[in-house]
Amino acid sequence: MAIFDFIIIGGGTSGLVVANRLSENPETKVLVLEAGDNYLENQFVNLPAGWPTLLETGKDWDFTTAPQKGLNDRVMTLPQGKALGGSSAINSCVFTIPSQASINAWASLGNVGWDWKTLAPYFYKSHTLHKPSDADVEQLGLYNKLSTEGKSSGPIQVSFPSDLNSPFQKAWNETFDKLGYGFKGNIDNGTAVGAYSPPAAIDPTTKTRSYAAKTYYEPVKERTNLTVVTGAAVTKILFEGESPKLVAIGVEFAHEKTLKSYKASKEVIVAAGAIQSPKVLELSGIGSPNILESYGIPVRVANANVGENLQDPIISGVSFEVADGIETIDGLGRGEPEALGKAMNEYMTTQSGPFGRAAVNSTSILPVNELQTENGREEIHKLLNTAHPAAPTDPAYHKVVRPLIEDPEQGSGLLFMYSAQANFGANSAKGLALAEMPENFVTVSAMLLNPLSTGHVHISSANPDDMPALDFKYLTHPLDADLMARHIQLLDKITTTEPFVSLLKPNGKRNKMYAPWKGLEDVKQYIRKTALSNWHPVATCSMLPKENGGVVGTDLVVYGVKNLRVVDASIMPLSPRSNIQSAVYAVAERAADIIKSAYQ
Numbered sequence: 001m002a003i004f005d006f007i008i009i010g011g012g013t014s015g016l017v018v019a020n021r022l023s024e025n026p027e028t029k030v031l032v033l034e035a036g037d038n039y040l041e042n043q044f045v046n047l048p049a050g051w052p053t054l055l056e057t058g059k060d061w062d063f064t065t066a067p068q069k070g071l072n073d074r075v076m077t078l079p080q081g082k083a084l085g086g087s088s089a090i091n092s093c094v095f096t097i098p099s100q101a102s103i104n105a106w107a108s109l110g111n112v113g114w115d116w117k118t119l120a121p122y123f124y125k126s127h128t129l130h131k132p133s134d135a136d137v138e139q140l141g142l143y144n145k146l147s148t149e150g151k152s153s154g155p156i157q158v159s160f161p162s163d164l165n166s167p168f169q170k171a172w173n174e175t176f177d178k179l180g181y182g183f184k185g186n187i188d189n190g191t192a193v194g195a196y197s198p199p200a201a202i203d204p205t206t207k208t209r210s211y212a213a214k215t216y217y218e219p220v221k222e223r224t225n226l227t228v229v230t231g232a233a234v235t236k237i238l239f240e241g242e243s244p245k246l247v248a249i250g251v252e253f254a255h256e257k258t259l260k261s262y263k264a265s266k267e268v269i270v271a272a273g274a275i276q277s278p279k280v281l282e283l284s285g286i287g288s289p290n291i292l293e294s295y296g297i298p299v300r301v302a303n304a305n306v307g308e309n310l311q312d313p314i315i316s317g318v319s320f321e322v323a324d325g326i327e328t329i330d331g332l333g334r335g336e337p338e339a340l341g342k343a344m345n346e347y348m349t350t351q352s353g354p355f356g357r358a359a360v361n362s363t364s365i366l367p368v369n370e371l372q373t374e375n376g377r378e379e380i381h382k383l384l385n386t387a388h389p390a391a392p393t394d395p396a397y398h399k400v401v402r403p404l405i406e407d408p409e410q411g412s413g414l415l416f417m418y419s420a421q422a423n424f425g426a427n428s429a430k431g432l433a434l435a436e437m438p439e440n441f442v443t444v445s446a447m448l449l450n451p452l453s454t455g456h457v458h459i460s461s462a463n464p465d466d467m468p469a470l471d472f473k474y475l476t477h478p479l480d481a482d483l484m485a486r487h488i489q490l491l492d493k494i495t496t497t498e499p500f501v502s503l504l505k506p507n508g509k510r511n512k513m514y515a516p517w518k519g520l521e522d523v524k525q526y527i528r529k530t531a532l533s534n535w536h537p538v539a540t541c542s543m544l545p546k547e548n549g550g551v552v553g554t555d556l557v558v559y560g561v562k563n564l565r566v567v568d569a570s571i572m573p574l575s576p577r578s579n580i581q582s583a584v585y586a587v588a589e590r591a592a593d594i595i596k597s598a599y600q
């Protein structure tokens with residue numbers, strides 16, 4: 001049996017960061033086992049705008065949820081990357097830094113030493129933020145919004161969209177200014193609130209996707225102490241001894257239709273993502289005894305927290321028909337040969353145009369609008385304390401999220417805009433991107449940043465090939481629907497305020513599911529018909545004290561086992577307030593340092 005120092009399960013976003021850093025020492029032998037394939041040469045992976053074409057293909061696990069009671073029993077799908085680079089190979093590239101408050105909340109939850117101050121260096125170690133050109137700075141409204149220029153110096157290349165002909169970004173920023181949500185803080189140090197145009201993980205020189213496989217793996221793939229096997233699905237972790245002296249010593253995996261085993265002399269590191277890291281643990285006998293025994297899996301460590309605490313921010317929104325003469329990218333979505341030819345020509349000749357950009361044009365992190373007035377603040381206070389008060393059975397993280405909802409300096413929603421139609425009501429990411437209407441649109445979506453509803457993901461059998469049973473339980477906490485409805489209601493203001501309103505066709509069309517709403521209850525009904533995942537699941541192997549729902553401690557070691565850690569999105573005890581890939585990279589960088597220091 002081959003022996004490595006470290007075996008990493010999953011060569012995704014986090015797995016490749018840890019593999020790169022651990023193999024910096026030529027004496028350390030590292031093995032990465034990745035179930036998906038290597039798509040480094042795949043043009044649709046490399047093309048930033050190519051991601052919708054990757055969904056529901058062999059590059060996407062394409063999980064299915066249980067019927068979502070809070071969303072009219074709709075059954076939905078969840079994309080997750082099945083590729084070297086994992087979800088960073090198929091994501092939509094937006095790269096934003098989370099709020100300091102949401103990272104500090106990790107420490108408040110009992111994770112001493114995991115706060116903004118300690119994690120910030122790892123954000124800067126994992127990416128390099130490229131300054132926009134002077135012309136772009138003006139167009140994107142980015143003056144004075146970069147505080148850490150030159151501070152970031154990591155492998156992921158992050159750049160700003162250059163779209164000088166588009167009227168949308170400027171109009172977005174000016175409209176939010178008028179509504180009292182002018183930009184405050186800095187976009188790269190966790191203090192951003194208000195409207196801006198976000199950067200993306202796109203290499204500014206090549207205008208290609210900058211992701212884990214390209215930046216953390218490809219440059220070091222010749223290291224003789226680093227072995228990466230693709231098409232290798234881990235079926236279980238191998239152990240020696242019994243709890244409490246249980247030790248992880250290797251893995252069993254399926255490769256080329258054969259079951260193989262390799263040994264790890266130091267550690268097994270789980271990086272299979274928020275949906276499948278708990279699956280790997282459960283298949284290996286770490287989880288709820290009730291679940292494991294029902295599938296005949298011997299219990300090695302009883303911990304009912306594995307696979308629980310699942311948090312996933314949802315989105316909904318409205319598409320608005322644009323005024324005549326305003327250009328959008330709907331033609332690409334409809335597959336019109338003329339639009340595709342023009343975009344490809346721009347991309348190939350001058351590396352410009354929509355193919356080289358992330359889908360999202362602008363975002364805005366906002367508190368609920370009600371906090372702008374005295375009466376509104378009273379209303380939200382009552383909502384939190386009288387209508388939906390905290391219960392003793394609430395998960396621990398509610399205690400830190402609830403005060404943030406009433407804080408006007410924090411955001412509870414993230415609004416974002418892109419210049420194309422969205423097919424709200426679809427139950428899949430691919431369906432959402434379907435462009436069926438012949439007119440052109442701009443879409444404004446809202447994402448609920450820290451939902452109080454939690455779900456779970458567990459194995460559905462003892463067969464590693466079976467998909468896990470996934471239930472997000474979206475909107476089952478009543479406060480989520482109330483907050484989400486208020487964020488969606490703000491769309492009425494944005495789209496009737498100058499200069500944004502001038503970009504819209506008066507009495508123009510809306511997306512098919514839209515019907516004018518008369519009040520919050522109508523908005524809630526619309527959300528139940530249209531909301532879906534924004535593909536940021538976290539917290540299923542939470543870093544928390546075990547009695548508060550934890551699976552790993554602050555050293556990321558799995559409770560009750562030696563030599564076994566988890567290093568991916570599943571350890572985040574609370575979703576960071578932003579798109580989350582930046583935090584996944586930062587956590588993985590820090591995990592690598594923690595592991596290295598354990599062997600010094």
Ligand SMILES: Cc1cc2nc3c(=O)[nH]c(=O)nc-3n(C[C@H](O)[C@H](O)[C@H](O)COP(=O)(O)OP(=O)(O)OC[C@H]3O[C@@H](n4cnc5c(N)ncnc54)[C@H](O)[C@@H]3O)c2cc1C
Pocket residue numbers: 009010011012013014015033034035036079080081082083084085086087088090091092093094095096232233234235271272273274276277280429534535536537568569570579580581582584
């Ligand atoms: C469609 C989509 C769009 C997104 N858009 C954005 C965005 O614009 N901005 C942003 O910040 N975030 C975005 N995200 C989220 C972000 O990409 C993820 O949160 C992040 O990449 C997760 O990293 P991870 O390491 O936890 O998991 P992953 O990157 O998913 O890695 C897990 C890896 O483990 C492998 N694996 C699983 N089980 C096994 C097994 N048993 N054996 C071997 N290998 C296994 C998987 O194939 C995968 O490669 C998006 C995600 C998706 C799916």
